Amino acid sequence: MKVLKFGGTSVANPENINKVKSILGNQANEKIAVVVSAFGGVTDLLLSASKLASQQDLNFKNSLAEIEDRHISTIKELIPVTSQSGVLSKIKSELNTLETLLEGAFLIGELTPKLSDKIVSYGELLSSYIISEFLKAEGLDVAFKDSRELIVTDNNFGKANVDFKKTNTLCEAYFANNSNQITILPGFVASSSTGNSTTLGRGGSDYTAAIIAGAVNADILEIWTDVSGMYTANPKLVKQAKCVANISYEEAMELSHFGAKVLYPPTIQPVLGKEIPIAIKNTFDPESPGTLIAKNNNGNGKTVRGISHVGNISLLSLEGPGMIGIPGISKRFFETLSVKNISIVLITQASSEHSICVGIADEDVDLAAEAVNETFEYEISTKKIKPVILEKDLTIVALVGDNMKSHQGLSGKMFSTLGKNNVNIRAIAQGASERNISAVIKKDDVKKALNSLHETFFEENIKQLNLFVMGVGNVGSKFLDQIRQQKKYLKDELKLNVRVVGISNSRKMAFDENGISLKEWESILGNGEAADKKAFFERIKSLNYRNSIFVDNTASAEVSESYPDYLKNSISVVTCNKIACSSDFEHYKNLKHLAKQYNSPFLFETNVGAGLPIIDTLKHLIASGDKIRKIQAVLSGSLNFVFNTFNDSVTFHDVVKQAQEQGYTEPDPTIDLSGVDVMRKILILARESGHQLDIEDIENEPFLPEESLETNSNEAFFESLKKYEADFQKMYKDAADKDCKLKYVAQFEDGKAKVGLQQIPKGHDFYNLEGSDNIVLFFTDRYVNQPLIIKGAGAGADVTASGIFADIVRIGNF
Structure with missing residues (x-):
């Protein structure tokens, strides 16, 4: 026998219910029990209506009307007209009873836990009956069974405790004598031994299915939901998350505890002892294999099986010198929280016993703080213990895997990954089994943390x-x-x-x-x-x-x-x-x-030499212990292009204009021709060499007339170049007469830097520098007589872009 459970999204509307019918129709006449949730969103409507009614707010009738409309319209769409009458009559009768219950809450202005359970149970009761009648109308061999007649609990309304001895006896007897292939049951609901309707708490429909599966020793429990199994991380936050094909019970419990919403943690308990496998399947992609949860099903020895998280967490810390060596402090602390019905998600304690820190839900933290401060009022008044410290808006992220205990360095890898991405860790917890390593972080960092960890542990180092x-x-x-x-x-x-x-x-x-x-x-x-x-x-x-x-x-x-x-x-x-x-x-x-x-x-890197590895090389020299003695360089691709192109057959104005049009100069060419750009570059190299220098410390020998330097527009600048053409021609002739070439040179030596136009003779490393190329000579303790030379294209959009690209790759390799 198989037990299948379909969640709220699987039965949210007639279209989805038809998908459920198709899945059930493919079960090859195998006997199955089918547990269904309320139609998607109906439980929230019931909770809203009951709250409004208890506040004597007549708007509860609007929620009730919406609930009625959802169910009546579903019947009319799913069930043939000839079969609708009896179903509509039954549902309207149940809705009338629900209305009476809500009116009772309205009249007394109160919602007791007992009344709340009665009201909220209607979601599953209505949906399961409608679905069973639909399946009958479709020709399937179906029976409806009210779970309240099978599952017996105490009177702990809202989260009732199951009496498994009585429940198992009732389930065994019913299914042994039931001849129908399919039995539809409402999830979430049960009844106490005194006959009161109770509910099984959050995720109760999963729990219902597991209780029945355990009672009848089912071959498998299938949880049908809107995702194709349990994922390595929440796929809504981590797009690269992958479905985990096989996982152990223990791993599944850890993941579900830490936020894997496809499975409610207590679900596993009734089937765990009997080793009944659980399959997580997708109603909307039934052919997908999903996830199989079973004993020792731990993925061929893989270490980390999943990364999960639980949000809306606060840290509550109790600390002080009065805790050290004093027996019973921890007992009093945890008893206080237990009495207030506050669940603890995470515990960490310093080995010095100076502090205890626990993670609890945000909604409980203020009550918890008040209770603990009250318990330790005397110690706080005598300053032996500080008032509790609260940190809110936190999230717990956790690595989960059965085989983590046999692999060294996983904790270090986890914390290193978070640290590299500047995710601050507020608390850490790790059990002795090492099946779970948890860290508390700011909630704003959760997406970054999950993606970083997933990248590290699951994405083949991409x-x-x-x-x-x-x-x-x-x-x-x-x-x-x-x-x-x-x-x-x-x-x-x-x-x-x-x-x-x-x-x-x-x-x-x-x-x-x-x-x-x-x-x-x-x-x-x-x-x-x-x-x-x-x-x-x-x-x-x-x-x-x-x-x-x-x-x-x-x-x-x-x-x-x-x-x-x-x-x-x-x-x-x-x-x-x-x-x-x-x-x-x-x-x-x-x-x-x-x-x-x-x-x-x-x-x-592109600040000096565009795409040339000048700064990177300099950093490696310094890191290796070398010392820079002198730097000589031609660092302006634009100026080198200008003076390599300029001669007595072309005007200086035209050459500069050409350099601007080809993208060799800055948009404002005076930045290049004034030497300011070169000053910046030699300043950067001097600083990267370990020297403290400012731009004012650099000597600049300008070659442009003062009038050109003081222009306030490109048009005025180019006009001034025409005016002084004779001066530029004279500069060129003076150098040519000496068989020299004009180069704009930057130099740094003995803590001083200067830039200026120089006549470079034949044989010099700068003499044959062509086009817009740059060249840098590093004279160091290791490169004394023959400098380390870096030479190549030093300007242009392509090479500058490639230098930026190279820096991106460097960061990727950090």
Whole structure:
């Protein structure tokens, strides 16, 4: 014999009930007991109606009318007209009785637990009767049996305790003498030995099915719900969650206790001793294998079987020197909570006995605090014990698995994963069996925590990076294109799943929590909301994704000033914007400090040399113990392009204009030609070498006329270049006459830095530097006579985008 249970969503409406009929029709004449819940949402309506009635609020009649409409319309849609009369008559009679009960609560202005159980039981009683009559009308061999005639309990209304001896006798006798193939029973409801209607508490329909399965020694208990089994994590929060095919009773109890909603924890108890397997199946995908719960069914020795969580938790802590070595403190503490009927979800105690900390439901925490403070009033008044400390708005996350005890390092792996994502752990609990490792965290971090842990333990080391890109012009658009082209390679070869969640330019911004399509990002952005830098940050903060990276492709000082906000919220920053790292030294130092403090990388490789690994190489030299003695460099791709292109047959104005049009210069070309850009770059290299320098400390020998430097628009700047063409030609001729080339050189030595135009003779490393290439010479303790040279393309949207891309990969490999 099999026992099947169908939950509220499975019988929410006529369409779903037809799916149930199809499942039952495929049972091959096997004898089955079918336990059904109330129609989806009806129990809530009953609770609402009873509460309103007890408050003498006539709006309870609206809830009652909705309940009546749900059931009458379901009958009319499911059952043929010729068979409706008797069913409608029965249901209307039951609804009249329900109305009388609600009116009683209204008249006395009170809802006793006994009355509440009578009212709430109508959900299952009505649904089970209607479904049984529908199945009969469809030609199935069906009988209806009221569970109150089989399951006997005490009078603990709201969560009655089952008398298994009497219940088992009644169930065995009924099913032994019942000849119908299918028996429909209401879940959740029972009756006391004195004949009062009782209920079995939250998840009671699961429990009803398990009680019957245990009583008749069923071959299997099938729980039919709206998901295809138990998952490695909540699929609503972790999109990569997978169905667990096989799991042990103990693992299932741990997962269900910690929030796996497909199974109510007490359900397992009646079948556990008799080793009756439980199958979790999907009413809406009946062919899916689902999850099988059975003895020693622990997935071929896998360690972590699932990651679960329970929300709305508060921590209550009792601590003080008066607890140390004093017998009975714990007894008094737990007795106090027990007397107040407060359930404890988690317990942790310091080995010094200085404190006891428990996790309890938010709804109970104020009552608990009041009770414990009252119990220890004397100790608190004498300052031997402090008043209880409360922490609210918390969640427990838990790793579950039978085989965790035989694997070292799982706790470390769990806490390391949470730590890397800046998820602060408030309390930890782990049983001696190591079947469950639990951590208490802020509720705002639960999605990040679950996804991070799932990535670590279930996703074959594929790490998801969530990008938020500000600036999608020349560099930004190239960067997005590179991400799109390399997405598959990153996932297959580097185990990185990179997705762009948010993008913004100066006018619009757009977000997609599932990742923006990089084939259509331009139209998506065009249809986005108005750009707002603060709102962009707040949205990233509220999403609170793991491995979040803010990518700044702008040249905006305002954007660079927001970096501390991102870093403080564990959001990494990757930028080609040089302003932050060349701002005053204290600001630069603070950014580096925040990156370490909040474990949020701050990378800016493209600040110097675009896509060249200049800063990365410098960091490795310093980390390995080498010391930088001197840096010589051509660091401006735009200036190198200008002076490589400029000669006596072309005007300086035209060359600079060409450089701007090809994207070699900043939008404001004076930033490049004034030397400010190069000053910023050598300043960054000096700082990364370990020196404290500010931009004012750098000597600048400008080659532009003062009038050109003081212009306030690009038009005026280019006009001034025409005016001084003769001076530029003279610079070129002076160098050519000496068989030299003009190069704009940056140098750092003995703690001092300078930039300026120099005549470079033949044979020098800088002489043959072509196009917009950059070159850096590092003279160190190890590279004394022959410097370490880095040379290559130092400007252009493509190479800058590739440098940003490389920084993203670096973060992925952290």
